[in-house]
Amino acid sequence: MGFKVAVVGATGNVGREMLDILAERRFPADEVVAxxxxxxxxxDVxxxxxxLVCKSLENYDFSGTDICLMSAGGTISKExxxxIGRQGCVVIDNSSAWRMDPDVPLIVPEVNADAVRGFAKKNIIANPNCSTAQLVVALKPLHDAATIKRVVVATYQSVSGAGKEAMDELFAxxxxxxxxxxxETKKFPKRIAFNLIPQIDVFMEDGTTKEEWKMMAETKKILDPKIKLTATCVRVPVFISHAEAVNVEFEKPITADEARDILREAPGVLVIDKHEPGGYITPHEAAGEDATFVSRIREDATVENGLSFWCVADNLRKGAALNAVQIAELLVNRKLITPKRKAA
Structure with missing residues (x-):
């Protein structure tokens, strides 16, 4: 018997991607509800x-559903x-609502799969922020090898991270x-077409934006609370895929060649790193792909044990929908959940 899966927010960018990925990866579902x-x-989706014809979230009974992929925003998720969790259905939530809750595991399967066992406390698992997800996939194998002390990252984030209205605004x-x-400017504080906006989410008291804070706090929770991280998050006029320029300081020596070899063997990572024009991956090429691409790996001579690299991933896939489906697969493969028996 297969599982029954509900996708909440099925008409949005990420919700539609979740449905596509469930089908692509042949997730063992007997029934999928939008x-x-x-x-x-x-x-119709x-x-x-x-x-599938979309049904109302408000009137839906989750008692017979095994997994809920939630992509309807933080307010809806909090409510x-x-x-849903109390009805025995495991929620995998894509919003920021539960990420920092100590009773809710924040999971990137290639990075901290074992932490998923903590889901039983609330029957909720959190998906990280899109910019965090691809970053920690690249950082994890390097941290295991040489122990990260500090990360400085500048992001170049596509408009799809702000939803369909943001994509429509860039086009218009x-x-x-x-x-x-x-x-006309509606979704963004300034014109996004042929421009860059050094603000994602609201400003906090110390001058950082909420997006920058999320990257710091989530990396610590997922990877290691001892890691120091500072970020500058920038919205760019690209429809899909986020890029990141990453500088890392390690406790132990590590060369660019060693990092390249480590990352080539790492789950979820694809290294494209030729020291020639075009020998790297751009957001355009990453769109529609599952991998986190790493390019431009090089040693930083300005700090002891320093490396810099370029990291790109499709934010709607690895940054959101794919990661959520991978978490669902993790639950199934480790037999942490079993399908509910249908009433005779």
């Missing part, structure tokens, strides 16, 4: 070669995830500029 807000009831602004129309 759920959304009341305004999206009746909307694709699941493999099938079409519904505990209720780009078109308006080409035809000499007025440019």
């Amino acid at each position: 759920l959304a807000s009341s305004r999206s009831i009746g909307t 694709s699941y493999g070669d099938k079409t 519904y995830s505990p209720k 602004q780009t078109r308006a500029i080409f035809v000499s129309d007025s440019v």
Whole structure:
């Protein structure tokens, strides 16, 4: 008997990607249900070669459902995830609502799979922020080899990380500029077309943004609380995939060649690193791919035991939907959950 899976937020960018990935990876589901807000009831979404009709989250009974992939935002998750968990359904949540809850594991399967066992406390598992997910996939094998002391990262994050409206805004602004129309700004604080915006999420008291704080706090929880991390997060006029320029200081010596060999063997990582024009991966090439790509690996002579590298991944996949499905696969493969028996 297979599992029954519900996808909440099925009409959004990440929700649709979750449905695609469940089908692509042939997740052992006998039934997949698409759920959304009341305004999206009746909307058709694709699941493999099938079409699902969205049902209402508000009226759905989760008592017969095994796994809920939640991608409807923090407010919805805070309201519904505990209720769903109490009905015996495991929630894998893509929002920031539960990431720092000490009773909720924050999981990237290639990095801290063993921590998933803690899900039973609330029946909730948190998916990390998209920029954090790809970063820790690249950092984990290097940390195991040489112990990371400090990370300095600058991100170049695509507009899809801010949702469909943000993608529509980039498209509309780009078109308006080409035809000499007025440019309207709605989703972002400044024009995003042909521009960069050094702000993602709200500002905090110390001048960092919430996105930058998330990268720091989540990396510590997932990887190691001793790691020091500072980030500058920038929104760029790219539709899909986040890129990161990463500088790492280690406790032990590690060469660029050693790091390259380590990363080539690491789960979820694909090294594309030729010292020639085009010998690296860009966001365009990473879109639609599952891997976290690492390029431009080099030693940093300005600090002892320092390395720099370039890291790119599809934020809708590894940064969100793929990671959530991988967590579900982890639960199944480790036999941490079993399908509920259907009533006769």
